[in-house]
Amino acid sequence: MFAYHAIREIRRRKIRSIINILGYVIAVSFLIIMISLAQGYNVVASGELKGIGTHFVAYIPASTVCPCQFREAGPFFKDVYTPTFNSDIVEKMLDLPGVDDAAPYLMFKLDNLTISGIKVGALATEATAVSPAMVVDGKYLEEDDKESVMLDEVFANLLNLNVGDQITAFGRTFNVVGIVNPSLYSKPAGNAHMYGLLTVVQEIAQSYGTLLNFLVSDINVVLVEISPIGDVEYLNSVKQSVLETLEFEVGKKGAIVGYQCGVKARKVASLTEDSAWITSVILLVAATLYSLRSQFGSVVERTKEIGILKAMGWTDIDVTKQIFFESLLQGLLGGIIGLIIGYLITFLIPMLGLVSIQNLVFAVSPVLLLFGLISSIVGGIIAGIIPAWRAAKLQPAEALRHF
Amino acid sequence: MTTKNYPLLETRNLTKEYFRKDGSIIKALDGINLKVNSGEFVAIVGRSGSGKTTLLNIVGALDRPTYGEVILEGKKLIDYSNRELALLRRQKIGFIFQTFNLLPTLTARENIELALVHHQISQKQMNQKVEDLMDFLEISDKMDSFPNELSVGQQQKIAIARALVKDPVLVLADEPTGEMDPIAEREIMELLFELNRKSKVTIIMASHGTFLFDFSDNMLFIKNGKLVPKKEADY
Numbered sequence: 001m002f003a004y005h006a007i008r009e010i011r012r013r014k015i016r017s018i019i020n021i022l023g024y025v026i027a028v029s030f031l032i033i034m035i036s037l038a039q040g041y042n043v044v045a046s047g048e049l050k051g052i053g054t055h056f057v058a059y060i061p062a063s064t065v066c067p068c069q070f071r072e073a074g075p076f077f078k079d080v081y082t083p084t085f086n087s088d089i090v091e092k093m094l095d096l097p098g099v100d101d102a103a104p105y106l107m108f109k110l111d112n113l114t115i116s117g118i119k120v121g122a123l124a125t126e127a128t129a130v131s132p133a134m135v136v137d138g139k140y141l142e143e144d145d146k147e148s149v150m151l152d153e154v155f156a157n158l159l160n161l162n163v164g165d166q167i168t169a170f171g172r173t174f175n176v177v178g179i180v181n182p183s184l185y186s187k188p189a190g191n192a193h194m195y196g197l198l199t200v201v202q203e204i205a206q207s208y209g210t211l212l213n214f215l216v217s218d219i220n221v222v223l224v225e226i227s228p229i230g231d232v233e234y235l236n237s238v239k240q241s242v243l244e245t246l247e248f249e250v251g252k253k254g255a256i257v258g259y260q261c262g263v264k265a266r267k268v269a270s271l272t273e274d275s276a277w278i279t280s281v282i283l284l285v286a287a288t289l290y291s292l293r294s295q296f297g298s299v300v301e302r303t304k305e306i307g308i309l310k311a312m313g314w315t316d317i318d319v320t321k322q323i324f325f326e327s328l329l330q331g332l333l334g335g336i337i338g339l340i341i342g343y344l345i346t347f348l349i350p351m352l353g354l355v356s357i358q359n360l361v362f363a364v365s366p367v368l369l370l371f372g373l374i375s376s377i378v379g380g381i382i383a384g385i386i387p388a389w390r391a392a393k394l395q396p397a398e399a400l401r402h403f
Numbered sequence: 404m405t406t407k408n409y410p411l412l413e414t415r416n417l418t419k420e421y422f423r424k425d426g427s428i429i430k431a432l433d434g435i436n437l438k439v440n441s442g443e444f445v446a447i448v449g450r451s452g453s454g455k456t457t458l459l460n461i462v463g464a465l466d467r468p469t470y471g472e473v474i475l476e477g478k479k480l481i482d483y484s485n486r487e488l489a490l491l492r493r494q495k496i497g498f499i500f501q502t503f504n505l506l507p508t509l510t511a512r513e514n515i516e517l518a519l520v521h522h523q524i525s526q527k528q529m530n531q532k533v534e535d536l537m538d539f540l541e542i543s544d545k546m547d548s549f550p551n552e553l554s555v556g557q558q559q560k561i562a563i564a565r566a567l568v569k570d571p572v573l574v575l576a577d578e579p580t581g582e583m584d585p586i587a588e589r590e591i592m593e594l595l596f597e598l599n600r601k602s603k604v605t606i607i608m609a610s611h612g613t614f615l616f617d618f619s620d621n622m623l624f625i626k627n628g629k630l631v632p633k634k635e636a637d638y
Binding site for chain 2: 310314315
């Protein structure tokens with residue numbers, strides 16, 4: 001009944017209805033095309049940008065022989081036991097020209113098990129060691145996760161451990177809050193079996209240092225992020241200044257190892273997707289507001305008709321349903337047409353060679369389609385609420401006097 | 404139908420005031436008292452602006468009085484909620500307007516059916532009622548026509564059918580022939596008179612014309628919102 005009259009009204013006011021529906025069509029198809037395009041671009045861009053090396057680690061390589069006396073235990077990095085040094089050096093490196101960020105890092109080995117202590121929230125940590133993007137299950141460590149660790153995916157699979165399980169290692173019991181795969185986007189700075197907060201790993205290293213009689217200070221690696229500007233010569237000069245600072249402060253010969261830049265590249269690429277989302281949402285809101293205004297105008301124009309319906313015994317709820325259904329139907333129609341158009345165009349773009357990026361593959365996610373449809377329906381609902389309420393509140397005698 | 408001991412419709416001291424922006428008050432109705440028995444054809448005669456439409460709107464539960472009471476079938480409408488008034492209009496009151504007020508998007512048949520869509524009635528019964536009525540009104544051949552394809556007389560017949568199809572106890576006609584030529588006017592008046600006599604439906608008709616003398620059981624004259632004797636009437 002309501003659907004029948006809604007369709008009649010939509011057909012009667014063709015221009016108005018077409019413009020309303022068109023608003024949803026444009027917004028939804030734009031959403032599908034832009035997000036799919038951005039996601040496809042993201043994959044390609046990540047691959048392309050992996051080769052840019054703007055970050056590296058600085059450490060003091062020492063001996064493959066364990067500094068301990070009773071067990072294989074000690075600060076460890078890149079297959080060797082390494083000396084440790086005070087983390088104040090990080091502050092000095094941060095002052096160097098060209099250094100964007102520097103973060104302390106402590107990898108500790110006990111027998112065949114390694115744990116890395118990280119500074120959460122540091123760009124250098126995320127770019128070089130492990131980042132939230134590498135979490136394949138659970139969550140990334142937070143600053144108050146003192147009794148928690150993230151496990152390397154291979155290690156977790158080997159022990160059949162999952163998020164929510166507990167693991168006993170290094171004389172402590174940890175909650176597993178996340179499973180990570182640091183090799184997912186870039187070559188990481190030394191894979192560890194476990195990742196914990198820096199302060200926690202420092203405590204572990206100190207307790208074993210005291211127990212097994214080797215010296216432990218603070219950290220054994222500094223993760224460094226260089227500003228991604230300038231040429232290779234410039235990058236090398238910054239690296240050299242970092243190395244000199246390390247060697248000067250520690251008094252031993254240091255080493256620098258550069259890494260690929262998958263994480264940062266992905267961050268840059270993801271900006272495109274973020275902006276596509278923002279633009280699409282703005283378009284959807286604009287379509288909804290236009291439809292709201294249009295529906296409101298329609299109610300004003302139909303004031304007398306609403307009066308007639310009320311005179312025949314339609315209740316406020318009946319009138320509300322009628323107006324609301326019209327708006328909802330327009331949102332639904334716009335959403336469905338938008339999905340079809342967006343889907344077709346997304347596949348036509350690479351077929352027609354409309355983009356110059358090679359290897360660009362579009363895949364429209366079902367979740368995105370669902371989101372597009374739900375958004376336009378919600379838009380239709382919002383656009384219908386106020387006019388429907390206004391129509392319901394009209395007094396029949398007043399409405400009948402309207403011309 | 405009217406309950407034995409009281410009239411179908413009664414108004415007591417019915418008053419409607421409108422407030423102007425400057426704070427002054429206009430009295431559209433001023434203490435109207437009337438009684439209408441079941442099956443009567445009552446004419447309310449008065450000039451434009453005398454209060455006829457306001458009276459019909461309030462009696463038909465389209466508007467509420469500022470003071471006074473409307474009592475339909477022994478029940479005071481002042482106690483009714485908006486929803487209850489809507490249901491009352493749906494079940495018991497049919498309206499015929501001067502400008503017909505047909506919905507332009509619907510065919511003649513659909514306009515009539517619109518009065519029954521919320522009634523507990525099968526599609527078959529609905530079709531039967533609509534077709535019988537259209538036969539009686541001699542507009543069966545216009546079932547699928549849209550209002551803009553019909554003459555004013557035919558449009559008003561559709562509006563009359565819409566008012567009657569739900570078998571109301573009361574039909575309120577507000578200058579139903581106001582836009583018609585004398586021949587069409589006569590035809591519609593005879594039709595309403597015949598309906599009143601055959602189906603015993605109570606009709607209250609507002610008009611400024613004296614031709615109602617030929618049809619009505621009871622004529623009331625309204626002037627400046629008050630019922631007045633014929634000799635004081637101004638029409």
